[in-house]
Amino acid sequence: MWIDTHCHLDAAEFGMESTRIAESAAQGGVSKIIIPAIARDNFTTVRDLAARHPNGAYALGIHPIFVPQAQEGDLDVLRAAIAEAMDDPRFVAVGEIGLDFFVPGLGEGALREKQEFFYSEQLKIARDAGLPVLLHVRRSQDIILKYLRRITLPGGIAHAFNGSFQQAEEFVRLGFKLGFGGAMTFPRALQIRRLASSVDEHALVLETDAPDISPVWLHPRRNSPEELPRIGQVLAELRGLPVERIAEITSRNARDVLPRLN
Numbered sequence: 001m002w003i004d005t006h007c008h009l010d011a012a013e014f015g016m017e018s019t020r021i022a023e024s025a026a027q028g029g030v031s032k033i034i035i036p037a038i039a040r041d042n043f044t045t046v047r048d049l050a051a052r053h054p055n056g057a058y059a060l061g062i063h064p065i066f067v068p069q070a071q072e073g074d075l076d077v078l079r080a081a082i083a084e085a086m087d088d089p090r091f092v093a094v095g096e097i098g099l100d101f102f103v104p105g106l107g108e109g110a111l112r113e114k115q116e117f118f119y120s121e122q123l124k125i126a127r128d129a130g131l132p133v134l135l136h137v138r139r140s141q142d143i144i145l146k147y148l149r150r151i152t153l154p155g156g157i158a159h160a161f162n163g164s165f166q167q168a169e170e171f172v173r174l175g176f177k178l179g180f181g182g183a184m185t186f187p188r189a190l191q192i193r194r195l196a197s198s199v200d201e202h203a204l205v206l207e208t209d210a211p212d213i214s215p216v217w218l219h220p221r222r223n224s225p226e227e228l229p230r231i232g233q234v235l236a237e238l239r240g241l242p243v244e245r246i247a248e249i250t251s252r253n254a255r256d257v258l259p260r261l262n
Helices: 018-027 040-052 064-069 073-085 109-129 141-150 165-173 190-198 225-239 243-257
Strands: 002-004 030-036 056-060 091-100 133-138 156-159 176-180 204-206
Touching: 002 204, 002 225, 002 243, 018 030, 018 040, 018 225, 030 040, 030 091, 030 225, 040 056, 040 073, 056 073, 064 091, 064 109, 064 133, 073 091, 073 109, 091 109, 091 141, 091 156, 109 133, 109 141, 133 141, 141 165, 156 243, 165 176, 165 190, 176 190, 176 243, 190 225, 204 225, 204 243, 225 243
Parallel strands: 002 030, 030 056, 056 091, 091 133, 133 156, 156 176, 176 204
Antiparallel strands: none
């Protein structure tokens, strides 16, 4: 059985197909699909969507790309939503949170300061609740790590990891797993493929980030959690292991770092 540790099943690209897609993924062996929130407006959406699917789970957080539109009061709403969600067995983490210095303008001036403020405050919310985090890390690995050294957490996942081997080791030292998905399937993605093949097996988790980061056989079409087993097959080939072993390793790692995942 497989676990998709990061899938935006609520995205508009899925339209009215989320139920069919979740069921099809389950039939293909995807036992869990974790749906992270991106802003205050979709906290209820991801909770309700996860509740509708036997393989659904969710996280709550404010995505860095949506920080420019966010208000400081949204952090209070997030804290209250998390307190309420602690009684929900489908709630597993704080996320998607982090820093994005790739999108033009976000990594500069006041918007960078606002991103860092929302990131650090959400880390504190996770720390206070004893929850892991789902991290958006885009051209921001060193700054992400700087805050993680200051604010002690029970761990989490560096989603769509694309840093150096040294950065990968530091995330792992701090209790984090590394998310690999569609980018790993491209033969020219040499750095990601080297990381996927060489980091400690205890650091590996799989994700789709659907509808984004489509694997090579789908690009540029919409990605789906249905693709996770085939993405896992690529990881098995890179590491020279049976695909069943990769399913076992990555699912175990996901449950270890997200202990609320039932």
